[in-house]
Amino acid sequence: MPNIPRDGLEPVLRARKITKIFGRHRALDDVDFDIYGGEVHALLGENGAGKSTLIKILTGAYQPDEGEILLAGQPVSFRDPLQAQAKGIGTVYQEVNLLPNRSVAENLFLGHQPTRFGIVQRKAIEAKARDVLATYGLEIDVRAELGSYSVAVQQVVAIARAVELSGKVLVLDEPTASLDHNEVRKMFEVVERLKARGLAIVFITHFLDQVFEIADRVTVLRNGRKVGTENLADVTATDVVRMMLGKDIAFGHQPTRIGEAETGPARVEFTDLGKSGKVAPFSLTLHEGEVVGVAGLLGSGRTEMARLMFGVDAADSGRVRVGGKPVTISNPSQAVAAGFGFCPEDRKIDGIFGDLSVRENIIIALQAKLGWFKALNRDEQIEIAGRFAEALDIRAASHDMPVKLLSGGNQQKVILARWLAIDPGFLILDEPTRGIDVGAHAEIVRTINRLREDGLALLVISSELDEVVAYSNRVVVMRDREMVAELTGEDISPAVIVNAIAENKTRSAS
């Protein structure tokens, strides 16, 4: 492993004190990042940590509000990704941004085809394409449609294009997310070759073991701030998980735990519920008045688990019993009929109808449950919305104002109110505190605790371990799309959870 940082050697790319603000939200706050030639630098962080914002700034898709970018020591600013590309920073996105309907050769050189009297020199392009791909160990028919090849090949073509056109810095955004095991090996060989050629490679992934395998350094972001940059030779997987989930976890500070609270009879029982390729079969029983926390890294199968439970994705194995009676849940309306509620992770996309009013957002699930022929009249709507808005302390100037004008915390409570209005027995909350001002976190946690005391069964997915500990009677840990641990009692502590998450990673990395 190269000794990095190397004294006297200028980084190829350096970002200094980058800040990016969206509205009132600081997506990136004073973040430094640098990368040297011949280095693979991994960028890690949970959803919302600021990874993609940083990448978009480095590749010209966004402009920073503060801070500067230095390319080989010279300050630069990029108007758009094309300009960044022309100056040497090429990007390969997770979903390959090439043209599946055109030939491999054309995809490599589109826009840069050599022409004579306006006529494209096809033979020359094809020969050059073969030469270029040969340097990646790939021998394919370059005249064939790109779409007729596997994603792995398409990704190598995308990398080759980025390197041909840019050639200094290569940003790989989750390049292995849709590859199988063998393809990942091939991808890493390609990365090693490029590293040997002196390219600076930024590697974004949420697979920790891959980071340890391929990268030299890692930078961890959390809530828009840089937690730190480490030589991977000097740290363990547990250290990195700790950085990702909150750096102060292991150091004495022990958040209050709810302890062995009494729980009621079983409310929902999931037995061997699973879907191949999404989540391995798991069994979980939730009792009345119980909160089960779900911990795990991004991509570990947490959200997939919730989607199975709510019928967003249909399970291909397993049984569900509600209050002791077997039920079938293969779509969300069956889940609602069974008394389930689901507040999804990205409320802007999956949960909130931004242009509708607070009142309409609250009553919509109840109305859907009643059926459209039993329309709630306006007075009933006002009464219901008012009751839940008060119960959850939703702060809006008026219940007729569009929900999109509310703060993140209040939007989250509107979704909660929506599900509480149908009087559910079981509520799933996926990252209820994501994207909410830190001050409002405590309030969401209080709300969860109150709902538990009211006798609800809750499943709460969260990366905020302090909070998981603060409201969970039990904690299940997800890893590699599998439920790997169930923690109770004294084991519900951030340190134990971090170890459970990282265990496997440590083993495979060592």
Place this chain on the structure above:
Amino acid sequence: MNRSLRPLAATATIFVLAYLAAVSQHPGMLSTRVLGNFLTDNAFLGIAAVGMTFVIISGGIDLSVGAVIGFTTVLIAVLIMWVGLHPLVAFAIALAVSALFGACMGAAIHYLKVPSFIVTLAGMFLARGGASVLSPDSIGIKHEFYSTISKSYLLMPGGGRLTVIGGIMIAVFLFGIVLAHRTRFGSYVYALGGNETSAALMGVPVARTTIQIYMLSSTLAGLAGIVFSLYTSAGYSLSALGVELDAIAAVVIGGTLLTGGYGFVAGTFVGVMLQGLVQTYIVFDGSLSSWWTKIVIGALLFMFILLQRLVFTASAPSRKVLWKT
């Protein structure tokens, strides 16, 4: 075989089979005279269909084609007969006007983010309405130049006549083939039809290309209008009604995917010729209503859309890869 070639191969096969079947019934159809008439009678459709091919490959549609042809015939007639311009000057003006018209539609599609269907539908009403405002009645064109052109032809072996307008169509097809397959502009057109977001990220000048595509389509529609004017020696606001739909049919039958990204200009030529063949057969037969043309074209179109669906969904990526390690 490259899967995008399959619908084209199917069209070509069907054309050959249908032609042989027609010849076995009416041996007179096997002659360069009939071929010459094919080219002449379908020249305006073929020229418009070349432009339509580019539009459809890019993932759009141009419904204004027939109306632009109609408008052009009236504009030319007015310029020659009322204003007294020489036909060549009138042609140049007509081409310039249609090019500008297409550029405006392309700009509206790109900058206003309005679907091409809507923009060109509006363009269709504008051009058709504009033609009627210029002159609601048919205007006959009497000019020496017109009679010279209609009398000139190249004698083909077997006595067939390649007229000027038939020749123009062939030239336009050759131009279209080179433009689509051998220029950067052509590769941009396919890129837009494949995935506009990717194309933009790969540096394709999306705005410029979109405008150029609709400019090309309208200019060729204008040229088709000139050809139609030479063909009929008249300008009439209601001429070439529905030609845009015949052109779309020819393009799709010729193997171009209606959703964009795949297609061949040469295929469109076969598509046009297939329509001409059906028409000629009906003329030779004498007992069939000319509406049978539409019925046959409808059936063919349906069949080809099915065929494309099968070809493009059945063939999953499966190419062998050699990794060297």
